Amino acid sequence: MSDKLKSAIFNVLGDIEGLSVLDAFAGSGALAFEAISRGASHATLIEQDKRAVVTIKRNIEALELDGKVKFVAAYTHSWSGRHKAQKFEIIFMDPPFDNLQEKTIGKISHHLSQNGILVLNFPSRERPPYELKHLHLVKQKTHGTSQLLFYKH
Numbered sequence: 001m002s003d004k005l006k007s008a009i010f011n012v013l014g015d016i017e018g019l020s021v022l023d024a025f026a027g028s029g030a031l032a033f034e035a036i037s038r039g040a041s042h043a044t045l046i047e048q049d050k051r052a053v054v055t056i057k058r059n060i061e062a063l064e065l066d067g068k069v070k071f072v073a074a075y076t077h078s079w080s081g082r083h084k085a086q087k088f089e090i091i092f093m094d095p096p097f098d099n100l101q102e103k104t105i106g107k108i109s110h111h112l113s114q115n116g117i118l119v120l121n122f123p124s125r126e127r128p129p130y131e132l133k134h135l136h137l138v139k140q141k142t143h144g145t146s147q148l149l150f151y152k153h
Helices: 003-013 030-037 050-062 075-080 101-111
Strands: 020-024 042-047 069-073 088-094 112-123 137-144 147-153
Touching: 003 030, 003 112, 003 137, 003 147, 020 030, 020 101, 030 042, 030 069, 030 088, 042 050, 050 069, 075 101, 088 101, 101 112
Parallel strands: 020 042, 020 088, 042 069, 088 112
Antiparallel strands: 112 147, 137 147
16 A cells, blocks of 8 residues: 555544554555554554565564554455454454455455444545445545445445
8 A cells, every 4th residue: 555545544644543444455554553653542553465474474573553453364255254343443354455355345344343444445446346335335435446435335
């Protein structure tokens, strides 16, 4: 994710002091790490790509975030099935554009706490996923080939 997109996300979110974060499809973990640096209480990162797993582990160690970050090397869909009751106040989802996994996006959206916000990075040429009908799209920002979609209950 580009720095421009990351800045756009956190400009919309505003103060996130003390909030819990889920970074599904974590990639390098940049969104979760930025959230922690801005005061989020803790973050759970989920990623299955082997190269990304190595990067995330190195970043957690380099940034000394062991106490604030929980990393899970797993498929996001599988993790969700094993942690159905777990809720977060912020959920970041940046799925690979070549494998959008709309069913998984829908499943992860159920981990959003009642007053939380879900941020989805989705291709600008695609319609938002139908599985999020239990949430309301509250803001949409387009940046090149990406659209940032912000959902709440």
